[in-house]
Amino acid sequence: MQGNLNEIDICSILQLIELGQRTGQLWVEAYSSHQSNQLAEEGLRYRPKQQSWFVFFLNGQIIYCQEGESSVSRINDYLRHYRIEKRLGEMHLASLASTNAPEYAYLWELLERNIIKPKVGGSIILGLVHETLFDLLSLHQGNFIFHQSAALAPQLRTLEIAPLITKITKQLQEWKQLHPHIQSPEQLLVLADSVRLRSSLPDATVNKLEHWADGKTSLRQLARYLNRDILTVAKVIYPYVQQGWLQLVNSVKTKLNTHTKETELAENYRGRIVCIDDAIAIGETVEYILKPQGYEAIALTNPLEALSLVFQLKPDLILCDITMPELEGYEICAMLRHSTAFRLVPIIMLTGKDGFIDRVRARMVGATDYLTKPFADTELITLVEKYININS
Incomplete structure (x- = not known):
């Protein structure tokens, strides 16, 4: 099949x-820019990443689920919850690769060496199966x-x-209600x-929140550390993310910091501008026009992911398309204006329409100005x- x-x-x-x-x-392969994002070397535009999963069955029941080419890091995350420090050596791990x-x-080596008990092993399997099916469904x-x-x-x-299907399907319905504040289990928690x-x-x-919100721990890792499902963890932190006290970002911190230092050292640096537009050509046009003028221009093509990235990028000005799939520019503008960090940042709406109603709507959600494409x-x-x- x-x-x-x-x-x-x-x-x-x-x-x-x-x-x-x-x-x-069962082997499943997909390209996902939402769950795992990579940034192109020449800029910050998203490239879809190939993902794969394996689900193992016995007589119509699930034995185990494996993500991608397999990494013991998932199991080690659960071992942290059980405060099990002992691990297998590198040579032993290499022998398992085949x-x-x-x-x-x-997992079975840990069981056979009595590093973990069968009850713990069974709990880890349930957690890994649950999180894999959460992604697959x-x-x-x-x-x-x-x-x-x-x-x-x-x-x-x-x-x-x-x-499992019944439970996870219900959880996914609740998960969607957390959008756009919480978008992916792989997002990192930042204070x-x-x-x-x-x-x-x-x-x-x-103190607990400060411990986990280190910019290195993803929601999924946190769920493993606490031995809770991802929805439970997300619902606990949701009010704080909604208030803007906690932020969820994608794993681009190191690259962004390097990019920032290099750019800000330039003599003609005049400010950072983020362009949110699902049309790649528009982003490229903005970069082409503004970079020679001394501006750092960053194009983001996924509106949902852009919401979390702008908190990390802290732009001096935002260009935002009005008509985009999944999330309209009006919604993005309104949500950004609810955060104290973006109440005064200029937000200019981009659109192919030049209508009076669009201008009024843009002003109503807090847009600073309007530019027609x-x-x-x-x-x-x-x-x-x-x-x-004005801002400088």
Whole structure:
């Protein structure tokens, strides 16, 4: 059995495997710019990243789920929750690489060496299966192949598919309600306003948040450390993210900091401008026009991801398209204006329309000005200089 996820969804595939009591493995491949983002070397425009997953079955039940080429880091994250410090050596880990499922083999080595107990091993498997299915049931595009083969052995536990689907489907519906403040389990938690946190929460709670909000720990890792599902963790931090006390960012901090230092050392540096537009050509045009003028121009093509990135980039001015899939420019502008960090930052709306109603709507959500596409070089430069000069 193989095909495209446009023709049959993951839920239906899993149900068919369960009904047929199949034994074997399911391989799923997808390109996702939402769950794992990489930045191009020449700029900050997103490139989709290939992802893959394996799900192992025995008589229509799930034995294990593996992400990508497998990494023991997922299991080590859970071991941290159980305060288990002992690990296998590098040479021993290398010997597991040739097995069918290296991560699963690593788990069994821990069991056989009595580093973990079967109950802990079973709990880790449940957590890994749950988080993998959470990602898979979110997919709408990709390819899959189900290959009937001997079962992954030995088995520590098997999990029924139907109850898992029911539970995770419900969680995904609740997860969508957290958008756009929380977008991906892979986002990193960053402390944004410790003063406001301390004035509103007990010291013990703030200390815990400060410990995890280090810009290096993802929501998914935090869920593993706490041995909780991702939705539970996300719902706990959601009010603080909504208030702007905590921020969720993508894993681009090191590159952004390097990029910032190099740019700000330039003699003609005049400010940072972010352009949010799903049309790649517009972003390239803005960069082409503004960079020779001494501005640092950064194009972001995914509106949902742009929301978290702008908090980290801290631009002096934002150019934002009005009509975009998933999230309109009006919504982005309104949400940014609700944050104290962006109440005074100039936001200029870009659109192909030149209508009175669009201008009124832009003003109502807090837009500073309006620029109609296509625009001339001088139009953009004049408008940018008008507001950058006010801010400088």
